[in-house]
Amino acid sequence: MKTVLQLENTTAVDFKNEISEVLENLLLKFSPNFNNQEDNKLLTREETAKMLSVSLVTLWEWTRKDLIPAYRIGNKVRYKKGEVLEALQKMNKFK
Numbered sequence: 345m346k347t348v349l350q351l352e353n354t355t356a357v358d359f360k361n362e363i364s365e366v367l368e369n370l371l372l373k374f375s376p377n378f379n380n381q382e383d384n385k386l387l388t389r390e391e392t393a394k395m396l397s398v399s400l401v402t403l404w405e406w407t408r409k410d411l412i413p414a415y416r417i418g419n420k421v422r423y424k425k426g427e428v429l430e431a432l433q434k435m436n437k438f439k
Contacts, residue, residue, distance in 0.1 A: 383426025386415070392423040396432065411435060 393403045406412045412431045
């Protein structure tokens with residue numbers, strides 16, 4: 345069974361713009377959840393060093409100096425992507 349929808353007093357362009365606006369608002373509503381999931385992703389030492397374009401030695405020094413927070417899971421070290429990016433921004437602030 346099909347339903348017929350009849351619109352009056354609007355143009356096709358106005359209708360399209362209205363739908364686009366509603367969809368954009370819905371996507372914006374859900375986008376923080378996607379960013380949070382990505383920010384909480386755990387990275388290995390190698391992935392973190394590559395992301396920062398530094399050596400493993402430099403990454404270890406920054407971790408040891410508490411410039412970048414790290415998490416020890418057993419004998420492995422992991423970094424949260426969002427925290428690494430936040431620490432990088434703090435390190436790059438000019439004094």
